[in-house]
Amino acid sequence: MADQSKKEEEKENPSISISVPQAFLVHLISGLGLAISLWVAHNLYSINLVSHSSITLRLIWIVESATVILIYSRFRIDPQQCSYLKAVVRGILALPVGALVNALGAIALGAPVGIQYLPKTINWSLLMSSFTVAPAASVFGLSWTYWQRIFAQTKPNGPLEYMICIPAHGAVIGGWFGAWPMPLDWERPWQEWPVCVTYGAMTGYLVGMIVSSGFVLANGRRQRLKED
């Protein structure tokens, strides 16, 4: 059964149709989701990452994961077998799994383990999961080939894969760089886990979206040239 579906997937054109304006719109909406959640946190609840990192992170990941899952599920790779609802569900299911992977990665890289850090780590990893794993799960489902191509080999193929791969990598790399100020003795509150890592990841995610828009644009031009 699984083999059959995979074969069918491979028969299809991997670059499922997504036009350049659509791609821009998707990035714009997910970026707006991030911005809106931050705005709500600052102005409506008057909390921020430094003072209430756990609650703020929860707010951000709820808004962001909802936006991302809802919007990326529209571009699922197998619309024949998989309804929109099913794509949303698999995105939601992938969220905690991806959070687990992210949390393990963060702990392996040295995130503090302790009961007082647990809620922060959980919320942070859910946010990271909504940046990285959730959109990929909504689009690709369980097809291992895509996952491997995007996350292990970093060889995206076509605009949709660019749109998932580059922001995800951007978030991870941004988080990695965001961890560097942590051992410095500036004694600022934002040097705590996971505040600066979150800032780094969000910045990386935004940069990744801009870069991927550029790639999508370039890709579209090349396709048009080919067609001509």
Place this chain on the structure above:
Amino acid sequence: MISAVILQIIGLSLFVFGFFPVKPALSGVSGPESFYSDDGGDSDSVANHTQTSLPPHLLKSLYQELSGIHPSFDRLILMVIDGLPAEFVLGKDGLPPREDFREAMPYTQALLSNGMAIGYHAKAAPPTVTMPRLKAMVSGAIGGFLDVAFNFNTQAMLDDNLLGQFFRIGWKMVMLGDETWLKVKDTVQVDQNVSRHLESELNRDDWNLLILHYLGLDHVGHIGGRNSILMTPKLKEMDEVVKMIHLSTIQTRDNDQGKTLLVVVSDHGMTENGNHGGSSYEETDSLALFVGLKSDHSDYAASPRNSIYQVDIAPTLALLFDVPIPKNNVGVVISEAFDLLTDDKQLRVLELNSWQLLRLIQAQLPGLSCRNLPSHNGFTDGLASTIVECSGSMEKMLCCLYMNAVNLHSSWKSKVTIQKPVGLLAFGIVTMAVSSLTLLGLMICMSTEDQPGENQRLCNSITGMHKWSVNEIFLLGVMLILVMSMASSSMVEEEQYIWHFVLSTSYVLFLRKAVQPLASGSAKSLFKLMKGQAERHDIRISSIILLLISGRILRGWHQGGVNWTYLPDISKWLEQAGVNHVRSIQLSSGLLVISLSMCALYLFGSRRKITRLFGLCFLICGLLVLWHLYHNNAFVSTSYDAAIQTQIIYAILGIATIGSFVALPWFIPLWFPGTCSELNLKSTSVTLLLQQPINSMPILLLLVQIFSSMLYFSCSGLQHIEVEVALLYYMGMAGHFALGNSNTLATIDVAGAFIGLSSHSMFLSGILMFIITYASPMLFLLSMLMYISVKCTSYLANHQNVDLGHLAKMILGFPLSGSSGLEFNSTDFLHHCLGVNEEPFVCLECLLSKVLVCLCRNCLRLHRGLCRGCH
């Protein structure tokens, strides 16, 4: 090539001598001339003449006559409590000390609150280790940094000091102290030895100066830290001693046998976990308690100036007992100590102190005359706030002026004592740079020599023609990151974060790479086709995951660093859990180390008889080590038998190693890997023996890391050998920090350096200390040798055209790479001292350390060049 290495060592030593301040010291002792004002050189010779000719009692009366201060005390008891932080007695920031400490010392606290005693926070200068601090207390001078090396070796003190002055006026001195550094783990015996004779000595009156040195409190700190359960009983014991002495001094005073001054001092404080050596507040906060001086301040905590410098003790004592102030003294007298005297006598005291200081200034700044003191040019700018307007009566004004001078003086002290000979430094650095450049050049020459011909093809088949992947680029980029991170001092202080972060990132990247080729198609059919391949992948992935997990545990084992040492970590948690848990963990990890290495030896070595012999030998050693660990727990070791046991273990290991080195080449042609692995395992067992019990588990983890990384490398096929070398090296450094070391002197485990030594030897204990501190980098360097030699020999065995020249070059390479590793370690040691020396002038040092680190990287690159030369 060897000459280049020697050149580098010379450069390094030049740098060391230039880097550590060597202050100009006045030789000779001060005599009666110190009671005159300084008119010229003529009086000096006269004074010296008279001084040498006078017998002690005449000299004493001469001093008394000249000084004009009639001493209020006849006898002095100097009680040195090693490692007692002033916080335990006086509290911190105006707050009283902790409740349990206050209850532990009821008599001392009563003395303080009744105004019978004055207590001071005496700020000790780094390095806060015992010997330099004792010197500072008796001579009033701030020692050079190199005194650390002499801490463990008591040598005769040649400079002018208080004890010499007392001796010259015919005082009889009794010293009660235990000089056994060897019994560092013993906390009770050392102090009982001191107290045993105390009572009888107190009742006799044939002494003028009694020095008591109590080491037990420092030992308690080294074992259990500030909050050790042994601390309160120890403080109680000290309090009993104070009580006994004080009661007896009251008695002697009532019997008109003369007044006695009791001075309780500590040489340094201790950090939260009981170490010392650095310059943090906890370490420099030592105690100076004068019992017998009447104090007006009943509330000691609110007394105006209860913080002094440790060097201030020397001139105060000297003037209290009417002897000349030692020549190199930089301290100023504690004016409260002379409150009982009349005003003109107080002024005389201040005057004597100022003359002595003036002489010292004139010796250090030759162009200075009395008229143009440097106080006018720029010096005063920052001090304007501390200088108080002086008015009132003549004498008050003079006093006030003097206090201003004291303020100026203390700022001058901090600047003058650290002048570095920049020329020497630069020369040392240039020498080192030149030598490393020549080494580099030689390496390049060698590798280009190797290139042409058939070798090139082989080279390509092994290393070349392989596309650089992300993780490999990252590993080499780490070098740049490290050099850049040295720019900030906090990154230097918290270096372990960088190592762990970088290392685990590279593990993650390796994991990613290991996942990449998995099932690049429909998975299962491919798996079936290449089952061998799949197994290899499994091994790779599992070994990487093992590396990740063990790396994370290692990171969590010791918090390390400078700023966040209080954060919880596994070792603190285990120590709280109790000694029994620690011991069981120690034993089980020892057992695991032995079984693991036996397994590895049998998997690794071919099934020759000789390897079996090795295995047996190692097994015996390991079991001996285990037996030793089992019989000696942390508190009651250091019996004579234990020393003998350890000596036996050293002997067996040494004989086995030498035997294998000598015997093996005759038996097997490709002997090197065997010897290396043997060496590696032996060093593991030695480390296991030497390290603190809490560290035995990290050693097991390090061994696991070594083996799993080897497994990974051997399975992963084509790799750049540089990457492997770099990764092993990083692992070694991360392990260095995981064993609880940091970039300060405070974390060096002194107690371990005396394991198995029955007599004091600076050389042997130095070697042991080196082994303990650099256990992890050494282990990894050795394993690197092992790995490379295995790779080379297997390669040579595969290709039948065995080139003997290559083998020779390869073998020649090993001592060299070892030496570069050593060199790295020594530069790292310099770095350690840097961490201690945190003062405002740190920017220059930062620059220098950067240069040093660049040199280290150079060494590493050399190392790599060597490895390439190997092929």
